[in-house]
Amino acid sequence: MQTYIVGGAVRDALLGLPVNDHDWVVVGATPHEMISAGYLPVGKDFPVFLHPQTREEYALARTERKTARGYHGFVFHAEPDVTLEEDLARRDLTINAMAQDEHGRLIDPFGGRADLQARMLRHVTEAFREDPVRILRVARFAARFTEFNLAPETLALMREMVGAGEVDALVAERVWQELARGLMEQRPSRMFAVLRECGALARLLPEVQRLWGVPQREAWHPEVDTGLHLMMVLDMSARLEAALPVRFACLTHDLGKGTTPPDILPRHIGHEERSAQLLRGVCERLRVPVECRELADVVAREHGNIHRSQGFGAAAIVRLLERCDAFRKPQRFDAILLACECDARGRLGMQELPYPQRQRLNAALAAAQAVNTHAVATAAQGQGVTGPRIGELIHHARVEAVAQSLAMAAPAAADTQSRG
Template sequence: MKVYCVGGAIRDELLGLPVQDRDWVVVGATPEDLLARGFRPVGKDFPVFLHPASHEEYALARTERKTAPGYAGFVFHTDPSVSLEEDLARRDLTINAMARDEAGTLMDPYGGQADLAARVFRHVSPAFAEDPVRILRLARFAARFADFRVAPETLVLMRRMVDDGEVDALVPERVWQELARGLMEARPSRMLRVLRDCGALARLLPEVDRLFGVPQPAKHHPEVDTGEHLCLVLDHAAATGQPLPVRFACLLHDLGKGVTPAPVLPHHYGHEASSERLARAVCERLKCPVDCRDLALMTAREHGIVHRALELRPDTTVKLIERCDGLRRPERFVALLDACACDHAGRAGLAGRPYPARDRLLAALAAVRAVDAGAIARQQADKARIPAAVHAARIDAVKALGRGTEVPVGAANDT
């Protein structure tokens, strides 16, 4: 029995990156051999075991055969005769198909070390085409390793997979899992670009794909293209360390601009309503978590009015906070402002400009929450007047911050 450390741990070690997790492959053994050594079985589809001390995953060397469309249509074969090279051959990319034995010797039968040096994502074998999840994984790796490029032959293979309908067989839960992980990488825009280059974005997120090529006013958006704006917004969210709900809200905030009728282009007045409708459809299709869904819908609906915060009347500001449930969920209202700040910063050459709308609404939120609704209620003889009295007190609290003069929709900066 021989044991090898494989996959991402070897890749990251060679790149000089911290190794978070280690996976191991066992060659020349049976499940009974590992059970006898105290390993605990955890694999459903093929034999995977947890080490009795380290709790790291050890998998028996295996081969696989495609039996049905989609990522789940495989039959796995494990046997003591399966070699390390056969096991590595089933992996997605050459940079993930390297191993080290217990003596520290590097095993690299498919040229992963050379592709690391050249900064290239290259598939190990034509078997790459059998698993559509690999398209999502490669796109996610592109978001993590932003200086890597996709090998031309791999991109051709990915396009063929899309044309053959393999991507259409992906279940929503797996799409969401890989999308969420990609959004949390250093350059989420790279994930979108790789998916778009191979045609997968149009199949998985057509609402996002159609933003590319849609113009915006150059006065406020030097990058002009709405898709390019989205990429800048996502990368700013990553650069500022935003959590997943904020990054997902950034992804969906402008979907309505992809369906703006020609007479309204390039200003997209009133696109927020369409953005919310389309964002809701995406959330339902992906079955995303509730916190991500709620913030995405709120950001799509409200980002236009948030950008105009300095011009809003106090009563409009209070209605915004109440509509967004900012009194009970202040942390989510702050997340809305963070998503809008990323939207504001996601403009070519304008990323460093101040965003006073966020400070204004944070101050308004604090002022509104400081109103003692209980004390106001005790002063009211007519209980039916309590809600109106509390609302009026909140407006007065915002007025004390300084007056705004509301302007028509579209007159403020369009971000």
């Protein structure tokens, strides 16, 4: 029985990156021997065990055989006669197919270290084609390791897999899992660039795929192309360290521009509602979590109004806050504003511009929240007012509070501009 550190821990150590988790492969052992040694079995599809002290995962060396399309169509063989090299041969990329023994010796049968030095993402063997999830993983690694290039032969293999319909057999949960992880990488745009190049994006997210080549008004979008704008927005969300719901909202906020009637291009009248409708289909198909779905829906519908809100008066601002459910969910409202900031700054030449709408609307929300709604309701009831009329009085009180806040902020803003 021999144990080896494998995969990402070896790769990241060679790159000089922090190593937070270790994956282990065990050669020459049976499940019974692992359990007898105190390891806790946790694997469903193949033998994986938790170390009795460290709780790190130890998997028996295994090979696999493709039996059907998709992610689950495999039969695994995990017996003591499976060698370390046979186990490494089934992995996705050469940079993930290295191991280290207990003495620190590197085992690298497929040239992973050389590909690290060359900054190359290359598949290990033809077994790569048997698992379509690897297409998503490669795209995700491209978003993480921004200096790495995709080997031409790996890209060609991925295109063959897409053409054979392997991507169509992926289960929704796994697609969402990989997309979500890719959105959280250093440069999410690279994930979508790889998916586009191999043809997978058109199969998985046709609503996003169709945005490339769609023109926009140059006065607002110097980058013109809607797909290019979307990638700039995603990378801005990574730069601003946005959470996953914000990044997903950035991905889907302009879906409706892909269905704008040709006769009104490059204007996109009504694209917000079309975006929200297309978003529903994406969320149902990929089983997107509720938090991501709800935030993205508000951003899709309201991002244009939020951009224009610098010219809004108090009444229009309060109506906007109400539509965004900002009074009940103020933290989510700030996340909505962050997504809109990413949209505004994800444009050619506008990356360093401020986004004053965020500060102004948050200040307006704070002023409206300061209204004592209980006192307003109690006073109204004392005068015999009931039902929806009480809600109207609360609304008017919030409008007055926001109006006062805007009036107080105006001289300060003017003074700042005159001194600037």
